[in-house]
Amino acid sequence: MIPFSRLIDALVFMPSRNGKLRLLGQYFATTQDPDRGWALAALTGNLDLPTAKPAMIRELARTRVDADLLGWSYDYVGDFAETIALIWPPKPTNRAPPTLGEVVADITGAKRSETPAIVEAWLDACSADQRFALLKLITGGMRIGVSARMAKTALAEWAGKDVNEIEEVWHGLEPPYAELFEWLEGTGERPDPDHHAAFRPLMLANPLEAADIAALNAADYRAEWKWDGIRVQLVGKARELGTFERRIYSRSGDEVTRVFPEIVGLMNFDAVLDGEMLVLRDGEVMPFNELQQRLNRKIVTAKMLSQYPAFVRLYDILADNGEDLRRLSFDERRARLEAWYARMHPDRMDLSPMVPFTDWAELTAMREASRENGIEGLMLKRGDSTYVPGRPKGPWFKWKRGALTLDCVMMYAQRGHGKRSSFYSDYTFGCWRPAEQGGLELVPVGKAYSGFTDEELLRIDRWVRAHTTNRFGPVREVEQELVMELAFDSVHPSTRHKSGVAMRFPRVHRIRWDKPANEADHLETLEKLIVS
Numbered sequence: 208m209i210p211f212s213r214l215i216d217a218l219v220f221m222p223s224r225n226g227k228l229r230l231l232g233q234y235f236a237t238t239q240d241p242d243r244g245w246a247l248a249a250l251t252g253n254l255d256l257p258t259a260k261p262a263m264i265r266e267l268a269r270t271r272v273d274a275d276l277l278g279w280s281y282d283y284v285g286d287f288a289e290t291i292a293l294i295w296p297p298k299p300t301n302r303a304p305p306t307l308g309e310v311v312a313d314i315t316g317a318k319r320s321e322t323p324a325i326v327e328a329w330l331d332a333c334s335a336d337q338r339f340a341l342l343k344l345i346t347g348g349m350r351i352g353v354s355a356r357m358a359k360t361a362l363a364e365w366a367g368k369d370v371n372e373i374e375e376v377w378h379g380l381e382p383p384y385a386e387l388f389e390w391l392e393g394t395g396e397r398p399d400p401d402h403h404a405a406f407r408p409l410m411l412a413n414p415l416e417a418a419d420i421a422a423l424n425a426a427d428y429r430a431e432w433k434w435d436g437i438r439v440q441l442v443g444k445a446r447e448l449g450t451f452e453r454r455i456y457s458r459s460g461d462e463v464t465r466v467f468p469e470i471v472g473l474m475n476f477d478a479v480l481d482g483e484m485l486v487l488r489d490g491e492v493m494p495f496n497e498l499q500q501r502l503n504r505k506i507v508t509a510k511m512l513s514q515y516p517a518f519v520r521l522y523d524i525l526a527d528n529g530e531d532l533r534r535l536s537f538d539e540r541r542a543r544l545e546a547w548y549a550r551m552h553p554d555r556m557d558l559s560p561m562v563p564f565t566d567w568a569e570l571t572a573m574r575e576a577s578r579e580n581g582i583e584g585l586m587l588k589r590g591d592s593t594y595v596p597g598r599p600k601g602p603w604f605k606w607k608r609g610a611l612t613l614d615c616v617m618m619y620a621q622r623g624h625g626k627r628s629s630f631y632s633d634y635t636f637g638c639w640r641p642a643e644q645g646g647l648e649l650v651p652v653g654k655a656y657s658g659f660t661d662e663e664l665l666r667i668d669r670w671v672r673a674h675t676t677n678r679f680g681p682v683r684e685v686e687q688e689l690v691m692e693l694a695f696d697s698v699h700p701s702t703r704h705k706s707g708v709a710m711r712f713p714r715v716h717r718i719r720w721d722k723p724a725n726e727a728d729h730l731e732t733l734e735k736l737i738v739s
Contacts, residue, residue, distance in 0.1 A: 244383025
């Protein structure tokens, strides 16, 4: 626990990405198995200790600390693990802090009723920094500015490998990743991803800027619509006796198979397909807001399957019957995809149509009209481009329609996470509408936590603290005075919001310190932008 706590403490206070990569690499190089493997599992979100939940930790803390004092401290600190780590009054003990291996083994082998006593003894044996790392580890709430991709990148840099090699073998591995570390250290063979329905790192597109168009030859590129869903990879792997291993991955490589059972059940093929998950009803693509009802659900009910039927629009084929097609050109892969589709006729899937065009002017006109059809914009792909993981400059571009903007009033502010845990950086905004008792009232229309600089964050944080009118735990209600111009992609009906609408990807575009709140936009303006 001591090396891991030092790593977590250093990562929390390290602002630079390269610095974080260096710290992670040093940890993996100097820490023994299985501790480094369990740390890697925690950093990548693959460590699940079901008997150690935040609610249990909260109740345990209340046995040592006054409940009101604990609540006030949490309101000030903004992070529950950090609050308990700092406020915990340890009892004298001769016990040494546990290793990561001991933490996993003891909690995994314990009954739920036994876990509080085990954790309590560990907290007594640890310093404040070690308690913080321990609580982050066992509750799964790392939030220290390290993504799963960053952890894998650190592994790659330490071992002199390509991070995409690690991505390709990742989903066939289990914590604490002894097989992975043996390969990275040169003492073992590369894990074989072909034995599993493994994820292939996705090829991503760069935003197309106006300056780029003049340098591009229109004849070199192929165009498709950019559909407003989530990027997915469908992986089917043939097994014995005509059975198939089937998995669905998100763009980041997270497995989302259980979320779309109606698609998984149809994946009787040996292929790797790249596409967009959508909700399709009566042949029409529904707004993203409807697909969102299916995401992040532990249980997918029959009602959800009926109301929000999933559908995959296919873009690309990366493998077919064990043959890797990524070295072929886009035009060749498209021909293979069309041939595969004609051969398989898969239900709940179709091909994303190509958009023919002769020059940039024609394509520009189609892009400008895409909003009326509920489409995000266009994708441009060089016909000769191979499928390269990551975001290479030049082969693929995304040409999205321009963002919508609206002036809204801040209503609530909440502390952020990680390095922002001491600042009010997450904001709820509202627009005006007629109130039942007369006059106008603000109703929430969206939340935003990006689009401003660190300097602007400091100023907003000071404003929130000085203009607080009420508190709800970590959330502050503020005076209805500060106007911010929000940028967003689209607006959808929503029964979950009091306003009846929800913004898609809202972010702060500009802070209007000079604008009176009564000049902010009205809900009626937002309703006119709803995508039906």
